[in-house]
Amino acid sequence: KTWPEAKAWVAERAGKEQKVEHTVGVLRQFLVEPFVPxxxxxxxxxxxxxxxxxxxxxxxxxxxxxxxxxxxxxxxxxxxxxxxxxxxxxxxxxxxxxxxxxxxxxxxxxxxxxxxxxxxxxxxxxxxxxxx
Structure with missing residues (x-):
């Protein structure tokens, strides 16, 4: 993804409740790194x-x-x-x-x-x- 796409993806999820399997929590911190071929x-x-x-x-x-x-x-x-x-x-x-x-x-x-x-x-x- 491009940097603007990554920022949009984070913005959709930041501060909102998310569920991974049986664990539910609010995502507040994200790590984004550039793609290295x-x-x-x-x-x-x-x-x-x-x-x-x-x-x-x-x-x-x-x-x-x-x-x-x-x-x-x-x-x-x-x-x-x-x-x-x-x-x-x-x-x-x-x-x-x-x-x-x-x-x-x-x-x-x-x-x-x-x-x-x-x-x-x-x-x-x-x-x-x-x-x-």
């Missing part, structure tokens, strides 16, 4: 969402507009409520990054770990980045 096979998808037993991290090597049924194809990792049981970097890579080239595992594991820390620190209940 890149190969589609370098797009990823990540979702973190809270449930009673902890937080699910869903990751798939296919991001973008045509991500499709994420629940059906994403790799999933449950982070338990007790963060003393937080998975190791190796566990994160082995569980979530099975279909991602090994050359980017370290960068993605670092990103996922830091993103999860922000998720917890800011008390999010849902976060989605597409494409990553």
């Amino acid at each position: 890149h190969p589609q096979d370098t797009e990823y998808y990540i979702n973190i969402n809270s449930v009673r037993d902890g937080d699910w991290i869903l990751f798939t090597h296919e991001g973008g507009v045509d991500v499709g049924d994420v629940d059906a194809k994403a790799e999933k990792l449950l982070i338990p409520v007790d963060l003393a049981q937080y998975p190791s970097n190796e566990e994160i890579a082995a569980t979530l990054l099975k279909k991602v080239p090994e050359g980017v595992h370290n960068v993605l594991v670092d990103f996922i770990t830091r993103l999860y820390a922000v998720y917890v620190d800011c008390q999010f209940t849902y976060l989605e980045i597409n494409p990553l």
Whole structure:
């Protein structure tokens, strides 16, 4: 979208109640970034969402507009409520990054770990980045 189109999209939603699955809230802050041309096979998808037993991290090597049924194809990792049981970097890579080239595992594991820390620190209940 163009910058004017993006501003119009935000204006339609800002300060208004929105529903994502079972969560309802008012959107007050938006991040908009410019499009950077890149190969589609370098797009990823990540979702973190809270449930009673902890937080699910869903990751798939296919991001973008045509991500499709994420629940059906994403790799999933449950982070338990007790963060003393937080998975190791190796566990994160082995569980979530099975279909991602090994050359980017370290960068993605670092990103996922830091993103999860922000998720917890800011008390999010849902976060989605597409494409990553």
